[in-house]
Amino acid sequence: MAYVAVVSLVGTLKQLVQLKPHWISDDTRKMVDSLLESLEYFRDFLENTSQRRREYSAKVKELEREIRSAVSEAEDVIELQIYKIKEVEKGKAREALCEALSPLVEKIDVMKRKVMGGSFVTNEDLQTGELLLPGHSSRHVAKLNPETVVVGLEDDLMRIITRLKGSMSSREVIPILGMGGIGKTTLAKMTYDDPEIRDRFDMHIWVTVSQEYHTRELLLGVLSCVSNDQIKQETDDDDDKLMDRIFKKLKGRRYLVVMDDIWSNDVWDLMSRTFPDDDNGSRIVLTSRIRGVAMHADPDSPPHEVSLLNADDSWKLLHEKVFGEQQVCPDELEDIGKQVAQRCQGLPLALLVVAGHLSKIERTPESWKDVAKSVSKVVVNESDNCLGVLAMSYNYLPNHLKPCFLYMGVFPEDSDVDIDRLINLWVSEGFLWEELVGRDCLEDLVSRNLIMVRNRRFNGEWKTCGVHDLVRDLILREAEKEKFLQVTKDPSAKMIHVRRYSFHSSIYQDDCLRSSSSDHLTRTLHFFRSLGSKQVPLLECFKLLRVLAVVQYGFEKFPLAITKLLHLRYLQLGYCDDPHCSLSELYNLQIFVVRSLGRNPPTIHKTIWRMKHLRHLQVSHSIFLPKIPSKKLQNLEGLSCLSMSSCTFELFSAIPNLKTLTLHGRQKDCQGEKMSEHLNNLSCLKRLEQLKIRCNGLYLFPIPCKYNLPASLKRLTLSYTFLPWEDMANIVKLPKLEVLKIKNYGFYGDVWRLNDGEIFNQLKFLLIRRNDLMQWKAGSVNFPMLQRLVLRTCIYLQEIPKDFGEIYTLESIELYNCRRTAANSVNEIEEEQESMGNDCLNVLIDDCSRGADHAS
Template identity: 40%
Template sequence: MGGIGKTTLARKAFNDPYTVYHFYCRAWITVSQVYQARDLLLALWSSIAQSTDKMVEKSNAQLAEIVYRRLKGKRYVIVMDDLWSSDAWNDVKRCFPDDENGSRIVVTSRFKELATNVSPKKPPHCMNLLNIEQSWELLEKLIFGTASCPHELVGVGKQIAKRCRGLPLAIVVIAGVLSRDIGAYNCWNEIAEEVSSVVSTDPENCLDILALSYNCLPHHLKACFLYMGIFPEDCEIEVSKLINLWAAEGFLYLNSEKQLEQIGEDYVEDLIGRNLVLVEKKRFGGEVKTCRLHDFLRELCLKEAQKENFMHVIQRRSAKGVQAGTRNQRRLSFHLDPYSHATTAPAIPHVSSFVCFTLGTDIVPDILFFQLGFKLLRVLDVFFLHFDYFPVQILKLIHLRYLALYVTYELPASVSQLRNLQTLVIHGPWLCQESGGRPTLLLEYWSMPSLRHVHVTVACHLKNPFTVQDNLPRPFASEHLQTLYTIQFSSCTKEVFSVMPHLKKLGICETKEDYSIDSFSQVLNNLVYLQELETLECSFHTQNREVRRILGLALLPVTLKHLSLSWSYLPWKYMTSIAMLPNLEVLELKNYAFQGPKWGPTEEGFRSLKHLLIENMALIHWEATIFRHFRCLQHLVLKSCKLLEKFPFGVENLQRLEVHYCSGPIENSAKEIQEEIEGIDVIIRSDRFQHSA
């Protein structure tokens, strides 16, 4: 049954360090009740190759052949989670070559008959409900960790555990409720009585148990939780996007001490702590990158949202759902098939969010702008809808706060009319004629007083906020702008940065058009105007391999907490300036960010560094001692450092060590640490099969 722990068990085996080391290729795909074979094939390729570039143009047969060839001759493990029909298995099984080399395929399903069909020679492993002792052990561990439950709560605690009927999901969720009131006997007793009243002999009534956790949420978190139901089943939800959507809807209550983004992060952590939201991925540095809802919890979202008239989800293969039940809805989410045809719809004037997870353009002309009659729209996410032109109707959405588009055209300057816009997300192969093929943001961003986040997937050129005739700032500076990705080096000017003094995250990319030998020095000179910058991601043009004459590296803002460099080919002597950044916690050095065979850090530096990534570098001798040169370092990752001869002394003092595709001596040393040193999490990924790739 759902929530019994199938996915949890599979994920623990999948992520176990020995599994990571043993299998050359690992892939995890979630199937679910409603699936498309193409989605499964793309997910397989994305897991194996870490990219889907140019794959969207392939047919299903071509994708299957590409996946088969990538797996051929390699030892792999594939997990197909939440399988509901034999059709899904039949659609992808031809992708898996059987070379009798110990490869494995793991399938989770609620149906024993389906499992037997998938693997007729091997009986399935049937999960059992927990007994009373196991239930109490799990509940106590989730609430108190390694400590013991207070004696006065043991009796009522065991009563609660017993009434969860052995369902791990119910126990986990109830633990999230109880952990908020540790030691409150009356609260525990009330929950015990409620559990008893809603749990019958049918364990599928778990939804009522989950509702207990929802009912215990404060009012502001209820809205945030229900809003997560707009995403499709088993969707991996990007936390930063979720927070921006919450902000656009007005769910985040601003106070004088914290900004909107910090409040949103607190809300996410609260929902995770209550076990209503599951962590999917973390960023290098420890922050939660993506999350997801368990199937049961999403069902609860949809149930409560329908009850409260909070949201309407139009499911795949049900375009008729647009016709009914939507008139008074506040939020719409489309999960249609790409070939669905929905050509009529009633006007829906009160909608505040319109989010579409539908590929194609069939629903655009008749539904999206002309018939729905949006007047109060705050969120418009149509990334999956491909327009050949900018829909001018968007300019009439004066309340719009969140806009996500997939574009193949120049974004008009008239977007600046959206004075309430907080987040602008632009994807796609952006075509531009006026700037010679390089996209340009023509919008007058400095005159958009609410703008907080700009995400552009292609390195673009920003329009200068000053003109020759006017050397003064515009009346409305972009005081709230927090995030800007991705702009060219040539846009990193004094004029651009001076109108965004509170910028915290910046992504810049050197292009062939703006390359010069001292381009980075010019950028650094202007970073002085970003006095609150915390994250800087900088990538240079890969074809330019000259040694750079960078004189201003010491001008990096002292506020930086996260720095990422790629393709810069800097001499190691310039690392001294980076090492002296007092607040730097995360450092990512990728693709020859520094060059030279020897790196000897200074003892005075890296006072706050906790996470260090070195990837694809020609480093041979790393002459350092962790507890002297990297006193706070917790997490070290080495990737594709094939020339490195040995670790710096003292890596056994780390909390986590990862070695991917490095030299034999480094791998052997990591294995010794893994076997001999307790308290350090060691992950090793070997490239011994790389010749067959």
């Protein structure tokens, strides 16, 4: 983790210069610049060794450890000094900081000279083959690959065969993608051995690439497939001559090539030149865990993604491997066996290992129940190589992605992790410096099949993510080995000295926290269960803490000990009362998430306007935010829940870069002119993209209003606002609106009538849930870009506008708990489209049995 240590210290130094310029003397500035120059050199060195692993010796590992140690120690000293400066006279701050930096600069310079003078590949290394290679070779763990597994791959096999037999005459590349152990090689082998496919092609070539490929071995392997002559390893031909021989052998022939287990673009660029494109229907199948490699091979050829097995196929595979195809599973074991299969989470590799274990133990309910309780542990204990298969993906990660991936270990097993929260944590930890970069990192990890997207928004945008249990086991193993993170479910467990701790059990004893804070290393504490009130004062000991998350249970009173943690960037509290005014002492804080205990709207103290780095403020109850003249929070991007009474022009002018906002209104703030005034004040938020408004749920007599919402809005949610349908004229004007959710009487009235001039030009998703709407007078002209329409508990609505079927972009209509006549109208739309040959409209109708009498 040398790379992340370097990035973190760079950020700390730059933030020091920006935040506290009055602490920086000329001598101090020279030393900071010297440190930044050395750190930039370290970063370039680490990126280079990461990208060109095959060229460097194992000695680089030791050098990386030394860099991490030196840089981490430097950051500890600097941050501890910053913490102490608050306790000394301001006049001595410059002197104290300068004295602290001087020995650090000298130590880092020594480390830099050592790196610059290093030789990373020796003759001895080349002779012994002791190269720093990225993980196990696939060949070493191939015995665990599910090569004989057919269950669940039948449909995949047919799709691949269809593509191989396609009419396209030009050479086509067919990538097969999926996580390690999911059956990519199995699918490729089944395709390769299919008799019909064998007959279709003149030449058949199988080459296993893996991470540790050697170009000469690959070329000789291909040549042995295309030549009848005996190929000898000691041939005098160089690589270019070997490539030329292969090219000539394949010229004019229809060939099938399988390139199994590809990890890099370089090997594709090299090998693909040896395969001629004679416009005769030749095909190249490649298997990889990395989407980028597949897209590089052929951007126009969609990859075939192998999915995890469903529950039925998982049980079928487990049953087949334990009992064979002929023997029947005893009745008393079947339900338990299905539980075991389900807990393998659809990964064939895990199912095979567990099946092997079940085959060796007694076939009794008690024995199988023990396995069901600890499937993941069984897999790891049965085969170290099982994690080795997955570790290949981790070891191949670029340096900047490794900490982001290992951080998934913080969350409890089977967690659906909110993606926005995850990226904010990455930023707060110092792994990266902005959220947009975090999105790129997440996309890269998903494309490598290490992180799985769990939930998506209507447009496919990712909402939550997670990891397979086996991948999580790998994370915990590597995180502890790297001293990156310790996760504990037992508060009495022995603590190791790491920078991050995640506690998945309640903490009521002092020993656990005292041992964690003893050496000032700790930067992160996650408590997913309760933290005892007697333990709260101990938090003050974690002087260098950056992330503190007390997720489920909190405190009746705001813990003042927290306000001593000057380096906090991320603070999440389960429950507490009004945040104390001294919260502003946390001048580094970027994210503040808290649930309020009080019935009355909590007040955020006016000192919050000192917190210049605050990016997200999330409070579960509505809050009153006082405005201080001339003060601004330029970095604030997310705010919830803000009381409607705080919606003044002065306030919004002071948070000009807000992107997401949730408002909560009381009855007196959500009526007529008052509502109009509050909403009009939003117009100065030129960058606002997402707005949610929720009133208190009491019936309000709808009064038409005129107001202007920010033209930048893309997503709008209204709940219990009881706006009249005539007010939709204010919404339809929004030029960028893509998502509109009308929940729980967001609009009120029995008729929604749209004229031809009222057009939602960019609206793609429309949700209407629980209101009194009876008639909807609209047409396709009003929603030209609509993709998805969802109606929930609209029990009075008679029908859906008939010509919605003419919206050519419409992909789905969903009705839940609606009137039967409305469901019938949707069925008529679907039938009409099918009669016209249009089968792209998906209709989902659930619990729509309400008749006229019932609805009324």
